[in-house]
Amino acid sequence: MAPPEVNHLFHHPIADHSFSADRQTLAVARENNVDLFERSGSKFQLKDELTGHDKTVTGVDIAPISGKIVTCSQDRNAYVWEPSPEGWKPTLVLLRINRAATCVRWAPSETKFAVGSGARLVPVCYFEEEDNWWVSKHIKKPIRSTITSVAWHPNSVLMAAGSTDGHARVLSAFVKGVDARPEPSAWGERLPFNTVCGEFLNNTAGWIHSVAFSPSGNALAFAAHDSTLTVVYPSAPEQPPKAVVSVSTQVLPFMSLLWSSESEIIAAGYNCEAYRLQGSEQGWQLAGSLESKGRPGVQDQREESALNMFRQMDLKGKVTDDTKLKTVHQNTINTIRVYEESGGNVTKVSSTGVDGRVAIWAL
Amino acid sequence: MATVNWRTINIDALDPDSPANFDLSSLSPAVQPVSAADVQSLAGQIRQLLRGGDSEGALQGALENPPYGGDEKAKEVHLATVIEILQSIRQADMSPILSRIYSAPGGSEALDVLMKYIYKGMAQSNTSAASTSRNLTPQATGFSQIHSRGGGEGGGQAMSVLLSWHEKLVEIAGPGSIVRVMADRRTV
Numbered sequence: 236m237a238p239p240e241v242n243h244l245f246h247h248p249i250a251d252h253s254f255s256a257d258r259q260t261l262a263v264a265r266e267n268n269v270d271l272f273e274r275s276g277s278k279f280q281l282k283d284e285l286t287g288h289d290k291t292v293t294g295v296d297i298a299p300i301s302g303k304i305v306t307c308s309q310d311r312n313a314y315v316w317e318p319s320p321e322g323w324k325p326t327l328v329l330l331r332i333n334r335a336a337t338c339v340r341w342a343p344s345e346t347k348f349a350v351g352s353g354a355r356l357v358p359v360c361y362f363e364e365e366d367n368w369w370v371s372k373h374i375k376k377p378i379r380s381t382i383t384s385v386a387w388h389p390n391s392v393l394m395a396a397g398s399t400d401g402h403a404r405v406l407s408a409f410v411k412g413v414d415a416r417p418e419p420s421a422w423g424e425r426l427p428f429n430t431v432c433g434e435f436l437n438n439t440a441g442w443i444h445s446v447a448f449s450p451s452g453n454a455l456a457f458a459a460h461d462s463t464l465t466v467v468y469p470s471a472p473e474q475p476p477k478a479v480v481s482v483s484t485q486v487l488p489f490m491s492l493l494w495s496s497e498s499e500i501i502a503a504g505y506n507c508e509a510y511r512l513q514g515s516e517q518g519w520q521l522a523g524s525l526e527s528k529g530r531p532g533v534q535d536q537r538e539e540s541a542l543n544m545f546r547q548m549d550l551k552g553k554v555t556d557d558t559k560l561k562t563v564h565q566n567t568i569n570t571i572r573v574y575e576e577s578g579g580n581v582t583k584v585s586s587t588g589v590d591g592r593v594a595i596w597a598l
Numbered sequence: 599m600a601t602v603n604w605r606t607i608n609i610d611a612l613d614p615d616s617p618a619n620f621d622l623s624s625l626s627p628a629v630q631p632v633s634a635a636d637v638q639s640l641a642g643q644i645r646q647l648l649r650g651g652d653s654e655g656a657l658q659g660a661l662e663n664p665p666y667g668g669d670e671k672a673k674e675v676h677l678a679t680v681i682e683i684l685q686s687i688r689q690a691d692m693s694p695i696l697s698r699i700y701s702a703p704g705g706s707e708a709l710d711v712l713m714k715y716i717y718k719g720m721a722q723s724n725t726s727a728a729s730t731s732r733n734l735t736p737q738a739t740g741f742s743q744i745h746s747r748g749g750g751e752g753g754g755q756a757m758s759v760l761l762s763w764h765e766k767l768v769e770i771a772g773p774g775s776i777v778r779v780m781a782d783r784r785t786v
Contacts, residue, residue, distance in 0.1 A: 379625060400625045401783070438707075440627050441781035461781035462774035483706045485772025488781075 238527070240595040241563055242279050244272065249587040250292060251338070251570050256299035258574065263587060264292040269306050271323075279593070287314055287325050294339035296348070305348050307336035313350055313360065315369060328369040330358045338384050344391035346413050351382035357396055359408040359428075374406050374429050384445045388452045392417040392426055395455055397443030403457040403465075405433040421453055421469040432472070437465045437481050441488075444504065449494045450579060456500055458489035464502060468516050478516040486510065486521075491571045495581035495598055501525070503568040503586055507560055509596060525596050526562055566590035626783040629666040637665045637672040641679040648686060654695050657683045661699070661708040661715075666784040673786055677722065680715040685759050692766045700770050709771040710778045714786045716767065717779055719760050 250264040261272040261279055268286050272279035288308035295306045304316040304323070313328040313336060330336060334353030341348045347361035350371075355378045358371035380400035387394055394408045405422055407430035422432040433455070441461030448455055455467045462484050470477035490504035500519075503509035509525040559565065566589035574595055575583035587593045640663055647656040660680050665672045687695065696712075699705050768776065 402625075436627060438627060439778055439782035439784065440625065441778070441783075459781070461778045463778075483710070483774065483778065485774045487773055488777055 237597045239525075239563055239597070240277065241592055242277075242594075243590075243592050244270075244279065245591045247591050248566075248589040249569060249591060249593070251294045251296075252585065252587040252593060253295050253297040253304075253572065254574060254585060255297050255302060260297070261593065262295045262297055262304055263593070264295045264306070266291060267308070268292065269295050269304070283323065285314075285316055285323055285325070288312065290335070293335065293337050294350070296339055296341050298341045298345040301345050303341075303345070305339050305341060307339040307350050309335035311336060311352075313339060313348075313358075326369060328360050328371065330360070330371050331373070332356065332358060334381070337382060340385050340387060342387045342391040342394075342408075343389055344414070346391075347408070347410060349385045349387070349394050349396075349408060351385045351396065353381040355380060355382075357382055357385060357394070357406070357408075359394070359410065361410050361413045372410065372428065374408060376429055377402075377404065377431055377434060380442075383443055386446045386448055388422070388448050389450070390417045390420070390452060393420075393422055393432060393448075393452070395446040395448060395457075397446040397457050399442040401436055401440035401442055401459070403435045403443050403446050403455065403467075404431060405455060405469075406431055419472070421471055423472045433467070433469060433476070435465065435467050435476075435479065437461070437463055439463070444488060444490050445492045445502075447492050447494055447500075449497055451497060454497070456492055456494065458492050458502055458504070460488045462486060462488045464489060464492065464500065464512060464519070466500075466514070466519055480514065480516070480519050482512065482514075482519045482521065484510075484521055490567060490569055491586075493571055493573055493581070493584065495573075495584070496579070501571060501581075501584055501598070503571050505567050506562075507564045507566060507568060507588070508562040509568065509571060509584070509586060511598075525598075563594050564588045564590055564592055629784055631667040632665040632672055634669060634672040634675065637668055637675050641675055644679055644683070648683060653683060653687050653691075654698070657687070657695065657712075658699060658702075658708065661711045662704070664711045664714075664784075664786050666786070677715060677718055677786065680712075681719050681756065681760075684715075684719075684763055685756070689762055692763060693769070696766055696770045706771065706775075709767060710775050710782070711786065712763075713767055713771065713775045713779050714782070716760050716764050718786055720757060 247265050252263045254261050259274045263270050267288050268284050269292055271283040273282040288310050290308050290310035292306055292308045297304050307313040311332050313330055314325040316323040316325050330350055332352045332354040336350050336352050338351040339348055347359055350358045357374040360369050360371040363370045380398050382396050382398050384397040392409045392414055393405055395405050397403045407426040409426050409428050417426055437459055439461040441459035444458050446457045458464045463481050465481040467476050468478040487505035489502040492500055492502035495501050498515055500512040501509055511522045512519055513522040568586050568588040571584050571586040573581050574585040583595055583597050585595045644656045644659050660683055665676050699708050
């Protein structure tokens with residue numbers, strides 16, 4: 236396995252990141268701004284800064300086809316940034332929420348996006364041609380606490396939301412005039428806005444950090460703060476799911492997860508490394524870490540000159556520097572995203588975390 | 599001018615949609631109600647096993663039936679049972695017993711329950727040690743073992759047993775089980 240490509244961007248936590256479809260532009264949320272990096276060789280060069288939010292930016296997402304960037308922040312606003320000859324042009328989206336926005340994701344159709352918030356609702360925003368204005372519609376009903384993550388079904392109508400009330404929910408975000416009527420699926424047949432297609436709770440009701448639909452959309456995975464990962468396979472509309480598989484891991488909780496194929500999930504979080512989980516309806520298990528232990532780079536760093544060794548002993552009273560983690564990331568991984576796909580399978584993923592590093596992993 | 603400091607007004611209480619105004623029971627997983635008498639009789643059966651020398655079976659039995667749905671009294675009784683079992687097992691036997699329980703079906707769940715009892719036991723032996731040193735009259739709780747030794751020393755001894763269990767348990771079940779104790783809404 237090739238070693239990951241690691242870039243240390245800055246000494247600030249990265250709340251969220253997103254690559255453009257051509258993988259040349261990287262947007263990262265850094266404090267109140269979004270930094271746009273341009274790839275030059277193996278490095279990333281700071282190209283542009285999207286300033287406008289006046290509190291910490293919590294989510295950023297680049298639409299793969301249109302290239303529009305959506306950002307959301309603790310200042311309760313979202314902006315849609317469009318490229319123009321004079322640079323990036325922001326459009327304010329009124330979310331009408333009274334608490335911070337926590338996360339944002341474009342629907343695969345790119346005609347709307349969903350924002351998670353601390354106001355116990357999910358604004359689903361779409362562009363109203365007539366008024367030349369982004370409008371938000373609230374999904375409210377069963378949500379009892381902060382939404383920590385949102386994820387879209389491939390049909391752009393269904394949406395999953397993970398909440399600190401311990402529930403992962405599958406909801407309909409059907410907007411008349413924007414979406415075509417969706418094909419009936421195992422999640423539901425008729426799907427008017429705010430239909431609750433499923434509410435799932437794991438054994439311990441730990442709060443949810445991340446949710447994701449499988450590539451086909453026929454399974455939902457969520458990671459909770461009790462170090463578990465739960466996969467739900469729905470059977471038919473209004474019926475209990477045909478399988479709910481929960482894996483209690485020995486490691487610290489996962490903050491982010493993605494499906495690399497129908498039978499594999501990559502998850503990463505407080506353990507500072509990414510893990511591979513494999514399974515099916517019959518069961519899931521932790522299949523190992525993406526880090527190759529004892530990478531050559533680690534040994535190289537350890538090999539030091541005699542002078543350096545004695546200096547270390549004199550200064551710190553020890554030979555080896557044990558303040559460094561053996562993992563690539565030196566702190567919690569906040570987000571992992573698909574970087575490259577081929578033939579329906581994910582071949583590369585990118586991760587960012589509290590340590591300000593971005594790493595690209597070959598699977 | 600009103601003298602009310604508006605910054606201290608609890609605005610959530612005035613909002614009909616606020617979390618302060620809805621039933622929180624829907625947020626926690628459903629638990630079976632257990633009566634104190636059932637817990638008592640289970641404790642009797644487990645003690646029987648313990649007296650027969652089958653401490654592993656006793657531990658397994660105790661961990662498979664945590665009284666999540668019981669009241670404070672029931673939980674207290676079960677805690678005392680678990681602590682008693684833990685204290686009866688020798689240090690050398692801890693790791694083998696734990697790995698056998700872990701490899702059994704539902705083992706990871708059982709070890710999570712054990713972790714909850716270790717933390718609860720630590721909290722308990724602290725307060726009981728403090729309360730006995732403050733007012734010297736021994737108080738009747740479900741805690742025969744700790745109190746019979748009396749005072750802070752007994753608490754310390756119980757703590758050292760719990761600490762060595764904790765160490766062995768983390769070796770097998772990992773830090774994930776500690777996180778589950780904190781995240782789990784089903785308390786023991």
